[in-house]
Amino acid sequence: MSQQPSSGIGKVIFSSSLGTLIEWYDFYIFGSLATIISTQFFPEEQGTAALLSTLAIFAAGFIVRPFGALVFGRLGDLIGRKYTFLLTLVLMGGSTFLIGVIPGYKSIGVWAPILVLVLRLVQGLALGGEYGGAATYVAEHAPVGRRGFFTSWIQTTATLGLFLSLGVILITKSSMTDEAFKSEWGGWRYPFWASILLVGVSIYIRLKMHESPLFSKLKKEGKTSANPLKESFVHKGNLKMVLIALFGAVMGQGVIWYTGQFYAQSFLETKVMLDFEQSRTVILWAIAFATPFFVFFGWLSDKVGRKWIMMLGMLLGILTYRPIYQSFLDETNVATLLTSTEVASTEAPVVKEVAIPESENIVRTTTTPTSLVNGFFYKEVTVDTVFADASIAPVRASQNFIEKRLPQSTYWYFILLVFVQILYVTMVYGPIAAFLVELFPTKIRYTSMSLPYHIGNGVFGGLVPFIATLITTFKGATPLSGLWYPIGVAAVCLVIGSIYLTNKIDEDVMD
Amino acid sequence: MGPAAILFLIWQAYEKVGLANAKVAEALTEAAKEAAKGVALNTFLQWAIIIAVFVPIAFGFVIFGKYALQGEYDHLPESSKEIEDGV
Numbered sequence: 001m002s003q004q005p006s007s008g009i010g011k012v013i014f015s016s017s018l019g020t021l022i023e024w025y026d027f028y029i030f031g032s033l034a035t036i037i038s039t040q041f042f043p044e045e046q047g048t049a050a051l052l053s054t055l056a057i058f059a060a061g062f063i064v065r066p067f068g069a070l071v072f073g074r075l076g077d078l079i080g081r082k083y084t085f086l087l088t089l090v091l092m093g094g095s096t097f098l099i100g101v102i103p104g105y106k107s108i109g110v111w112a113p114i115l116v117l118v119l120r121l122v123q124g125l126a127l128g129g130e131y132g133g134a135a136t137y138v139a140e141h142a143p144v145g146r147r148g149f150f151t152s153w154i155q156t157t158a159t160l161g162l163f164l165s166l167g168v169i170l171i172t173k174s175s176m177t178d179e180a181f182k183s184e185w186g187g188w189r190y191p192f193w194a195s196i197l198l199v200g201v202s203i204y205i206r207l208k209m210h211e212s213p214l215f216s217k218l219k220k221e222g223k224t225s226a227n228p229l230k231e232s233f234v235h236k237g238n239l240k241m242v243l244i245a246l247f248g249a250v251m252g253q254g255v256i257w258y259t260g261q262f263y264a265q266s267f268l269e270t271k272v273m274l275d276f277e278q279s280r281t282v283i284l285w286a287i288a289f290a291t292p293f294f295v296f297f298g299w300l301s302d303k304v305g306r307k308w309i310m311m312l313g314m315l316l317g318i319l320t321y322r323p324i325y326q327s328f329l330d331e332t333n334v335a336t337l338l339t340s341t342e343v344a345s346t347e348a349p350v351v352k353e354v355a356i357p358e359s360e361n362i363v364r365t366t367t368t369p370t371s372l373v374n375g376f377f378y379k380e381v382t383v384d385t386v387f388a389d390a391s392i393a394p395v396r397a398s399q400n401f402i403e404k405r406l407p408q409s410t411y412w413y414f415i416l417l418v419f420v421q422i423l424y425v426t427m428v429y430g431p432i433a434a435f436l437v438e439l440f441p442t443k444i445r446y447t448s449m450s451l452p453y454h455i456g457n458g459v460f461g462g463l464v465p466f467i468a469t470l471i472t473t474f475k476g477a478t479p480l481s482g483l484w485y486p487i488g489v490a491a492v493c494l495v496i497g498s499i500y501l502t503n504k505i506d507e508d509v510m511d
Numbered sequence: 512m513g514p515a516a517i518l519f520l521i522w523q524a525y526e527k528v529g530l531a532n533a534k535v536a537e538a539l540t541e542a543a544k545e546a547a548k549g550v551a552l553n554t555f556l557q558w559a560i561i562i563a564v565f566v567p568i569a570f571g572f573v574i575f576g577k578y579a580l581q582g583e584y585d586h587l588p589e590s591s592k593e594i595e596d597g598v
Contacts, residue, residue: 063564240583243575459564466557492512500584 012141013153015209016134019089019202020154022195023130024161025168026096027123029191032165036181036188040104041112064121065458068128069450076133076446077228080219081140081212084446085133089206092126093199095119100192104184128458132450139437140212145302148505151433152298156291158429159422162261163287166280168194214442228447241439242452248501249435250456252314252493253428255486258461259321259468260421261287263486266465268414271479272328273378275403278411286418293423297430305503306431306438313427314490314497321483324417329479331410334378334401342373353386360388363397375407438506460489513573517566524558531555 030037068088076084099119105112134154142150168191173181181187210216218224225231233239261283268279301309330336349368356363368380378401384394406414436449468482531551578584 063560237588239574240578241588243571243578244584244587247572247575455568459568463561500579500587502587 009141009143009150012209013138013150015202015205016085016138017153017157019085019206020130020134021157021161021164022198022202023089023092023127024158025164025198026092026195027127028162028165029096029169029195030099030120030123032169033188033191037116039182040184040188041102041116043105064124065128065454065462066451068125069132069454070128070447071125072129073132073447073450074228076129076136076450077225077444080215081133081137081446082206082209085130085137086203086206088126088129088133089199089202091122092130093195093203095122095126096192096195097199100189100195106184128450128454132446132453135433136437136446136449137212139434140214140442145505147437148301148306148431148434149295149299151437152295152301152430154433155298155426155429156294158257159261159287159291159294159425163284163291165191166284170277170280170284218443225443228444231444231447233451238440238444238448242448244496244500245436245439245449246452246456248493248497249310249432250452251460252456252490252497253310253432254456254459254461255464255489255493256314256317256428257425257457258464259317259483259486260418260425263464263468263482264418264421266469267325267328267479270469272332273400273402273404274332275405278405282411282414282418285415286422289415289419290422290426293426294430297426298434301431301434302505305505306435307497307501307503309431310428310435311494311497313424314494316427317421317424318487318490318494320420321487322480324421325480325483327417328414331413332376332404332406334380334404337372337374337376341376344371344373346370356385362386364394376410377403377405379403513569513571513576516569516572520562520565520569524562528555528558 072084072088075087096119099116102108102112102115102119131154134157135151138154139147139151169188172187172190176187179186211219215224231238233242265279265283268274268282269276272279274282297309347369349366352365352367353362354365355361362385364384364386366380366382366384368382369377370380371377381398381400381402383397383399385397386394432453436453437445440448464486467485471477471482471485472479474481528551531547531554535547535551537547
């Protein structure tokens with residue numbers, strides 16, 4: 001397809017990308033505000049509510065997305081790309097806004113978590129249908145030899161959606177007190193409400209779009225698929241391609257993506273114990289610097305082929321994840337820092353004592369904020385059991401260093417380490433839309449490419465934080481043990497992809 | 512690897528759900544027992560979801576392995592017609 005004038009393709013990319021960006025924003029604000037959402041809608045002490053919380057987190061991210069891919073993929077191959085991804089946008093925007101207006105558990109009881117769960121499921125379904133539509137739509141407009149470059153703009157939206165959601169949350173949070181932000185009708189709801197405006201604009205723009213020229217042509221010729229699901233997954237020729245797309249490319253891409261952008265943040269927050277703001281701004285800066293590389297690698301894939309760029313991204317992740325994450329731990333190890341740096345100041349400790357029931361002993365928690373000469377700051381939290389009998393020395397239950405703040409040089413070093421990981425993301429993710437589009441025929445493309453994409457990203461990728469954390473709870477595990485999951489999955493994918501995928505670019509996606 | 516993955520998942524689920532249930536039995540007070548029950552239920556649910564999602568994928572992996580061994584991927588189709596002819 002080379003008939004699309006460059007201004008036309010610019011409009012196509014802009015209107016497709018804007019909607020996809022907003023869908024990612026909607027999806028991520030739920031995850032980024034998960035802690036507040038759980039206290040507002042899923043109080044821990046309530047068994048049913050906690051159960052629904054697990055369902056909301058798991059079901060939406062890991063089960064519903066592939067179903068959304070099937071439902072909307074089928075629709076996209078039956079009625080067209082334009083109306084299908086218009087529908088996913090309305091569903092996503094509407095459900096996001098509605099999550100923001102549901103009263104908390106205190107006001108409406110168990111209805112609050114039930115409604116949130118239902119809306120979260122709708123979000124997952126909509127996201128499952130959106131990406132395949134946008135990627136297919138842009139690719140089917142793109143001129144020959146530039147498909148990787150044009151679809152890479154769609155690829156930037158997932159990362160920019162995360163950037164936008166983190167940015168909006170940080171701005172909202174910094175403009176009010178902590179109490180105002182966390183209250184039942186507080187500032188945490190504003191990012192949800194903002195969604196309705198963004199979606200309104202995007203719907204207006206998308207309504208003006210035309211149907212994909214390739215799909216229109218098929219429709220005119222009466223060659224659209226009567227049953228895209230059956231054709232995609234029952235017909236052996238197509239099923240073969242769906243399987244190789246999943247196990248030879250998307251599975252590895254998914255784990256590289258979620259490790260670089262989500263596990264990195266979770267690791268900085270829960271294992272390194274960086275403070276709330278720094279753990280997020282490190283990611284924000286890294287994303288800002290790395291995002292142009294999606295387009296670069298998309299462009300490069302038009303010149304040198306898609307396969308080896310994606311395989312190189314996986315290989316680099318496999319080889320360097322452990323040294324990178326070890327570095328996060330080494331640079332913030334307080335015991336090591338204290339051997340090389342002097343303490344600049346120590347604030348008065350905050351002591352909290354709680355009586356142990358049915359005993360005269362107490363649990364004493366001492367929090368001591370400390371700054372080092374090099375600018376490093378941390379809070380030392382010790383928990384001791386203090387016995388009523390003064391002749392028995394207190395027993396130390398735990399000692400932790402929390403809310404660490406990095407000095408400038410280490411802060412930028414961390415940004416570099418996260419940037420490197422997101423660079424791998426750009427290598428595996430930049431070319432993948434063009435790669436998937438070229439793998440499947442037009443009449444079943446939306447269905448066929450959506451399912452492996454959402455299994456690879458939703459299941460293999462989406463489970464990275466959960467499985468990696470689970471592995472660290474195994475006997476003998478270290479904080480780095482969780483990395484074996486993404487490394488293992490990427491290694492299997494690298495071997496399969498290197499052996500079985502072709503590096504040849506399919507010039508003609510009309511067939 | 513597909514069958515090994517399925518067995519590993521089932522073994523892990525059995526072990527982790529068992530551990531969570533053991534904690535319910537070990538809980539000394541009623542309050543601790545209730546809390547441990549909630550955790551056990553959540554652990555069961557999490558593993559049920561993981562198995563429901565990953566076992567079909569592992570079956571897909573088995574089918575992929577079968578096709579690969581049969582040489583189905585020695586030449587990848589270069590047109591839709593080739594895919595459709597691939598029965």
